[in-house]
Amino acid sequence: MLVASLNVTEFTTGCTRNIFRSTGIITLLLLLSACANQWSAVDLTDRRPVDLEDTPFYAQKDYQCGPAALATVLGASGIEVTPDALVPKVYTPGRGGSLQIDMIATTRGYARVPYIIDADMSHLLDELDAARPVLVLQNLGFSFKPFWHYAVATGYDPILGEIYLRSGTERRKVMRMGKFERTWRRAEAWAVVVLKPGELPANPDSGKLLEAMVAMETIQGPDFMVKLYRDFLEHFPGDQIARLGLANAHLNNGDLRQAIRLYRHVLAMERSNVAAGNNLAIALSRANCPASAIARAQTAAKWARDTNTFPTESKRTLDQVRNDAKGAFDDVPGSDLCN
Amino acid sequence: MIRTARRLMSVLVAIALVFPAHFPTAIAEMITTEAALVAANRHNLLTEAETFFLQDRVAAQLSQLGVDRNHVLARVRSMTSHELTALARKMDSMPAGAGAIEIIGIVFLVLLILEIVGVTDIFKKI
Numbered sequence: 001m002l003v004a005s006l007n008v009t010e011f012t013t014g015c016t017r018n019i020f021r022s023t024g025i026i027t028l029l030l031l032l033s034a035c036a037n038q039w040s041a042v043d044l045t046d047r048r049p050v051d052l053e054d055t056p057f058y059a060q061k062d063y064q065c066g067p068a069a070l071a072t073v074l075g076a077s078g079i080e081v082t083p084d085a086l087v088p089k090v091y092t093p094g095r096g097g098s099l100q101i102d103m104i105a106t107t108r109g110y111a112r113v114p115y116i117i118d119a120d121m122s123h124l125l126d127e128l129d130a131a132r133p134v135l136v137l138q139n140l141g142f143s144f145k146p147f148w149h150y151a152v153a154t155g156y157d158p159i160l161g162e163i164y165l166r167s168g169t170e171r172r173k174v175m176r177m178g179k180f181e182r183t184w185r186r187a188e189a190w191a192v193v194v195l196k197p198g199e200l201p202a203n204p205d206s207g208k209l210l211e212a213m214v215a216m217e218t219i220q221g222p223d224f225m226v227k228l229y230r231d232f233l234e235h236f237p238g239d240q241i242a243r244l245g246l247a248n249a250h251l252n253n254g255d256l257r258q259a260i261r262l263y264r265h266v267l268a269m270e271r272s273n274v275a276a277g278n279n280l281a282i283a284l285s286r287a288n289c290p291a292s293a294i295a296r297a298q299t300a301a302k303w304a305r306d307t308n309t310f311p312t313e314s315k316r317t318l319d320q321v322r323n324d325a326k327g328a329f330d331d332v333p334g335s336d337l338c339n
Numbered sequence: 340m341i342r343t344a345r346r347l348m349s350v351l352v353a354i355a356l357v358f359p360a361h362f363p364t365a366i367a368e369m370i371t372t373e374a375a376l377v378a379a380n381r382h383n384l385l386t387e388a389e390t391f392f393l394q395d396r397v398a399a400q401l402s403q404l405g406v407d408r409n410h411v412l413a414r415v416r417s418m419t420s421h422e423l424t425a426l427a428r429k430m431d432s433m434p435a436g437a438g439a440i441e442i443i444g445i446v447f448l449v450l451l452i453l454e455i456v457g458v459t460d461i462f463k464k465i
Contacts, residue, residue, distance in 0.1 A: 066436045089414065094404025097435030101426055105417040137436055150436035187434060214372050219417040241379055245372035275370035275378070282369055309378050313368040320368075 042121040042177070044158035050128045051155035051164060052076070058083045059169045066090050066098025069150035070106065072166050073135045077194045079110045097148060100137065100190060108219045112194040113228070115201050115212045119189030121181050126202035128155055132193050133166075139186035148187065197224070198231040206236045214245060225249035240266045244276055251279060256287045260337055274304045278314045281321050289338035290325035297321045373419065385420045393423040400430050 056075035060068040060083070067083035067090055074081055089106045090098040107114040117123045117134070127134045134153040141147030151167035156177065163180045167173040184191070193201055201209065213228050220228075229246035236242065247262035263280035266273050277300030284293035297318040304314035331338040377384050385393070394415045401411045415423065426433070 069436075088407050088410040092401065092404045092406055092435060094406075095435035097437035099426070099430070099433055099435050101418060101422045101433075102414060103436075105414060105422065108417045109413075137434060139434070146434065148434040148436040211376065214376050215419045215422075217372060218419060241372065241376050244375055248369065248372050251369065275375040278368070278370050310370055310374070313370055316368045 042125065042181070044161065044177075047125065047129075047156075047158040049155070049157045049159070050125075050131075052128065052131060052133055053154075055133045055152065055154045055166060057166050057171045059171075064091055064098075065150045065168055066103060068168075069135055069152050069166070070098075070103055072152045073133055073192075073194050074107070074110055074112065076133045077112055077196060079112060081110065098150065103135070103150070104192065105218075107192075107194050108216050110194075111220065111224060112196065113199075113209075113212050113216060115193050115195055115209060117191050117193060117201060118203065118205070119185075119191075121177075121184075121189075123203050124153060124191050125156060127191075127193050128153060130202045132202070135192045135194070136165075136184055137187040137190040138180075138183040140183055143186055146186070153191075197227050200235060204235070206239060210236075210239060210242055213242070217245075222249040222252040226253065240269050240273065240276075244273070244279070247276070247283075248279060251283050256283050257337060259283045260287065272303045272307060274300050274307065274309045274314055277303060278310060278317050281317055284338065285321045285324050287335070287337045289331040289335060290321070291331045292338045293321045294318070294325060377420070382421070385424070390420050390423065393420065393427050394418075397423055397426045397430070400426070404430075 054076075056072055058068040058071050058075075064083060064087060067086035070086050070090060071081055071083045086106065089109070090102040092099060092102065104114045104116075117127060124134050124136070136151055136153055138149045138151060139146045140149050149168070151165040151173070153163055153165055154172075155164040156162060157164075161177045162174050163177050165173040165175060165180075195201065195212075210232065213232055216228060217225055226246060226249045229242050229249060232242045233239065233246065243262055243266050247259045247266065250256075250259040250262065260280065260283050263276045263283060266276035267280065270276070277296055281293045281297035281300060284290075284296055297314070301311075301314040301318045303309075304311045374384060397418070398411045398415050401414060402408055406414070418426070
């Protein structure tokens with residue numbers, strides 16, 4: 001009871017006024033309890049207990065649960081980084097917390113793919129089953145007076161209906177699953193796993209995964225992207241945007257042979273793919289194939305006009321490729337790249 | 340220093356947008372994977388200049404919120420155009436995960452009231 005009164009005192013000095021200014025707290029509580037039953041509990045049959053005990057733990061300082069939680073999932077993925085090192089990258093003093101986009105964008109800089117899993121409790125548990133801790137955002141307050149908090153789910157017990165979290169200053173916080181789910185749903189059920197290159201989430205959505213990978217181009221170089229797209233294509237060989245990405249990475253790397261081969265592959269699948277045609281023209285031009293480059297650029301510009309995709313870019317490419325040819329309109333004789 | 344340079348660049352880009360004829364147009368343009376993806380998903384495609392403006396705007400917002408200048412640019416550079424757009428539009432209303440320490444009080448009080456009202460039965464030992 002002593003602890004209780006201490007906490008309440010703290011609360012009184014901190015946040016009471018705001019709460020009691022809004023009238024009818026009891027009504028609110030009744031509403032809350034009425035709502036509580038509407039959230040469906042996840043099906044826990046056929047699930048086994050998981051406890052990822054090896055997950056590192058960093059106790060948060062001040063309001064900095066963001067850096068601590070991010071260091072935790074990165075550490076579990078083999079990237080050793082302290083929360084202190086992450087503070088300037090994710091913490092925003094004026095907001096007294098860390099924005100989700102900063103958490104995501106910073107992960108990219110550590111060569112890990114941040115993947116936002118579906119807002120589905122069973123998907124979260126699937127990640128834990130796959131031995132991947134899950135970064136979650138919770139709203140521990142109310143929808144109108146939110147208290148956002150990052151934690152890392154590290155395990156659960158389906159029989160007791162409990163979930164384990166690295167949370168704040170607690171190494172192993174045990175929460176009832178239903179209660180956790182409510183705090184999580186109040187934060188739009190936002191949950192992220194960090195993936196090593198080649199690693200797939202437990203329930204991969206190819207479109208979402210591709211988007212997460214393409215976003216890595218903002219900060220990672222072509223070598224890294226080559227590996228990423230290659231691994232992705234092994235699982236989703238029909239994805240032409242990933243193949244275009246692989247070709248782009250090769251072009252940026254100076255590996256013209258691979259780039260040209262892959263752009264041609266994309267065009268064989270999607271004849272009107274303006275991006276592949278446009279970039280193939282650039283690759284051919286760099287490979288000293290002016291005639292083929294101009295022909296490609298013309299075709300790409302035509303498709304661009306017809307489909308109204310990248311008309312400006314393809315026009316510029318055509319101008320540039322013509323310019324680069326400098327009157328030499330024949331390909332280098334004997335070059336096997338040009339055809 | 341970096342900010343001044345970026346401001347200057349912003350002005351240059353603005354001029355380039357208003358008077359396109361004064362700038363060379365024959366620059367071969369590789370279409371990035373992000374651009375191809377955005378086009379395939381039929382989302383709005385941002386031009387390079389628009390992305391640049393957004394980066395600048397989000398960077399300004401972040402430094403206003405007390406983020407170290409040296410880190411602001413690194414932050415915005417690893418964001419996609421979609422993320423930049425979202426931040427530029429509604430950074431102030433987006434969740435910023437803080438910490439559990441201050442919250443324990445309020446959660447505890449709510450639990451206590453729920454307990455007293457009889458909705459929950461957590462504190463069996465009290």
